[in-house]
Every structure is written in structure tokens, then in C-alpha cells.
Amino acid sequence: MSGRLILLDSASLYFRGYFGVPDSLKAPDGTPVNAVRGLLDFVATLSAQYEPTSIVACWDDDWRPQWRVDLLPSYKAHRVVEETEGVDVEETPDTLAPQVPVIAEALELLGIPVVGAPAAEADDVIGTLVHRWDGPVDVVTGDRDLFQVVDDDRQIRVLYTARGVGKHEVVDAEWVRMKYSIEPHQYVDFAVLRGDASDGLPGVAGVGEKTAATLLAAYGDLDGILSAAADESSSIRPRVRQSLLDSADYITSAREVVRVRADLDLDSPAALTSLDAEEAEVFTEFGKRWGLGGAADRVLATRGGAS
Numbered sequence: 001m002s003g004r005l006i007l008l009d010s011a012s013l014y015f016r017g018y019f020g021v022p023d024s025l026k027a028p029d030g031t032p033v034n035a036v037r038g039l040l041d042f043v044a045t046l047s048a049q050y051e052p053t054s055i056v057a058c059w060d061d062d063w064r065p066q067w068r069v070d071l072l073p074s075y076k077a078h079r080v081v082e083e084t085e086g087v088d089v090e091e092t093p094d095t096l097a098p099q100v101p102v103i104a105e106a107l108e109l110l111g112i113p114v115v116g117a118p119a120a121e122a123d124d125v126i127g128t129l130v131h132r133w134d135g136p137v138d139v140v141t142g143d144r145d146l147f148q149v150v151d152d153d154r155q156i157r158v159l160y161t162a163r164g165v166g167k168h169e170v171v172d173a174e175w176v177r178m179k180y181s182i183e184p185h186q187y188v189d190f191a192v193l194r195g196d197a198s199d200g201l202p203g204v205a206g207v208g209e210k211t212a213a214t215l216l217a218a219y220g221d222l223d224g225i226l227s228a229a230a231d232e233s234s235s236i237r238p239r240v241r242q243s244l245l246d247s248a249d250y251i252t253s254a255r256e257v258v259r260v261r262a263d264l265d266l267d268s269p270a271a272l273t274s275l276d277a278e279e280a281e282v283f284t285e286f287g288k289r290w291g292l293g294g295a296a297d298r299v300l301a302t303r304g305g306a307s
Contacts, residue, residue: 002135003053005269006046007126009141010057010114014039014103016142016161018096027291032095036102037295042140042165043112044295047302050138054269057107058125061116064088071253074200102290109283110303111272117264127260130156132268140168145191145199145258147176150184181213189222192254201254205243215240222251274304 017038025034043055064076081091104114115125123146130137136155139146142162149156150173158171169175176184193212195203207215215236219225228234229244236244244251275283280300287296 003271004050004135005129005133005137006050006052006055007129007137007139008043008055008057009122009126009139009143009146010039010103011060011063011122012142012161013042013140013165014100015096016165017042018093018099020164023095025291025293027289031098031102031290033099033102033290033292035096035099036106036290037292039103040106040292040295040299043107043110044298044302045165046138046140046159047299052138053135053271054133055112055272056125056129056269057104057112057114058122058129059104059114059116060122062119063090063121065119065121067119068257072200072250072257074202075257077200106283106286106290106292109279109286110299111275111279113269115266117266120261120264124261124264125266127262128264128266129269130154131262132266140165145187145196146260147171147184148187148258148260150176150187180209182216186216186221188255188258189216189225191258192222192251193225199258201258202250204247204251206240207243211240222255226251272303275300280304 014035018035021034021038023032023034025032025037027033046052047055064080068075076090079091080088107114115129116122117125123143126139126141126146127149130139130149136157138157138159139149140159140161142160146158150158150171152173160169160171163169173184176182176187180187180190182190190209190212191201193204193207193215194209195201215225218235219228226244226248228236229241234241280303283296283300287293287300
């Protein structure tokens with residue numbers, strides 16, 4: 001399949017919609033729908049700007065997979081609010097949780113598949129699907145970890161939404177070089193060294209962004225860095241050398257945690273087709289039932305339906 005594929009990091013976007021759109025927006029029954037309206041507006045904006053051949057909403061079937069926790073117990077531990085029947089429950093605003101199934105239903109009605117996989121996060125779905133498409137791919141996310149999939153040769157970019165979808169940055173290899181002084185394929189190792197409090201990655205003591213980039217420039221990857229740390233004749237400063245040696249087990253585990261999977265059993269994305277009159281009417285009624293207003297009209301227009 002050629003043409004442009006857009007992969008949505010769905011949770012990243014509906015959290016952004018929730019916090020960026022007033023919670024006074026409610027359905028006729030009083031249910032808040034700010035996250036729903038926000039996400040639909042994001043889809044409409046991106047569809048109009050990039051005219052994709054296909055869109056896939058990548059989903060967290062498991063936001064904190066046990067295999068990652070087994071490797072690194074601190075992984076996202078600060079986000080766990082309770083454990084229910086052996087499943088970690090993520091901290092989510094009370095008025096956001098009821099909107100998540102509405103978002104999934106809205107996307108399905110628009111013909112945008114919602115794709116997850118057992119024991120996998122949306123990042124892993126994205127990491128797999130970028131390899132199932134022959135044309136350019138844009139990954140829409142506010143998560144820096146996905147910079148690892150950037151590949152100019154395969155026209156894989158990240159549309160980085162940290163400043164908002166309307167002000168997103170187009171992340172390619174040059175952007176990564178300018179920002180971090182590394183190559184995209186080094187981002188996993190860079191994140192492991194630097195750490196990331198938002199994901200519970202402690203990093204290596206005394207190694208910040210500049211030191212991490214310097215080490216990667218000198219030694220290529222974590223294996224090269226650890227080999228150099230074990231070699232007393234290398235130029236690594238003694239304090240950093242000792243921190244690296246003390247953190248060897250963490251480094252080995254964290255690299256597997258940060259690296260997104262590329263081997264999930266998923267179908268290749270299919271091209272979008274315009275909604276027919278009946279499908280458009282079903283979505284219109286859905287929009288009325290949930291009080292989605294102009295957001296429903298705008299996204300429907302991008303899917304070939306009449307508002």
C-alpha cells in the first residue's frame with residue numbers, strides 16, 4: 001500500500017483533548033465529552049492537512065505490560081492507583097474514563113480502525129505498523145520515546161504534539177540531531193542513559209542529555225559505552241565510568257523496556273474508504289446523541305460524509 005499512513009497514539013491524543021478542551025462541553029445526558037470532541041477535531045485537522053490514505057488509532061490494550069514491569073519494576077509505577085483482579089489501574093481523571101469507549105466507538109463509526117494487541121502498548125502497535133506500510137508514515141504523539149521510529153530513508157516521521165496538535169512539530173532525523181545531537185536509531189539508548197521520570201526510568205546517575213549524547217557520539221551504542229566503561233584506558237570520566245558500571249543491569253533491562261516492539265501479530269493497514277450515505281447518517285446521529293457539535297461535522301467532512 002502506498003500513500004500516507006497516519007498512526008495515532010490514541011491515549012496521548014485523548015489526554016491532550018481532555019486537558020485542552022473545556023470540561024463544560026457535555027452530552028445531552030450530562031456526560032462530559034471534551035476529550036471526544038478534542039480528539040475528533042485533531043483527526044479532522046490532521047486529515048485536512050496531510051490527506052492520508054489510511055489512518056489507524058493505535059490503542060493501549062495493556063498500558064503497563066507485565067513483561068516490562070518484570071524487567072524494570074519502576075516502569076510507570078507512579079501512575080498506578082490500584083490493582084483490580086491482578087490488573088494495574090492507571091490514574092485517569094474520573095470524567096475522562098467514561099469518554100474512552102465513546103472515542104473508540106466514534107473512530108470505528110468513521111471507519112478508522114482501533115488497533116491494540118495483548119500485552120502491548122500503543123507504542124508497540126505503532127512500532128509494528130510502521131514496518132507494514134510501503135509509503136510515508138506519520139506517527140502522531142506527544143511521547144518522545146517514539147522518536148526511535150523516525151527513519152528518513154523510509155519517510156517515517158513523528159508529528160510531535162507537545163505544543164498542541166495545531167502547533168505540532170514535524171520530527172525527522174535532522175530535527176532529532178538538532179535537538180539531541182544523536183541519530184534517531186540511538187534514541188532508545190539515549191533515553192535509557194538520561195532517564196525519564198514520566199515513565200519511571202531512573203537513568204544513570206550523573207548522566208544527563210549532554211553526557212548521554214557525548215557518550216553515544218564516541219561509542220555508538222550502549223554496548224560500546226559499557227565496554228568503554230570497563231576499559232580503564234578509555235576517556236570516560238571516573239565518576240561517570242563508575243555510574244555506568246554500577247548501572248549495567250539497569251541499562252540492559254531498560255533498553256528492552258524502552259524499545260518498542262516490531263513483531264506483533266497485526267494485519268497491515270488498509271486504505272480508508274469514504275463513508276456512504278447510511279454510514280454518514282449513523283455517525284451524524286451518534287454525534288447528536290453525544291452532543292459532539294461542530295467536531296462531528298468537521299471530522300465527518302474529512303471522511304466524505306455530509307455534515
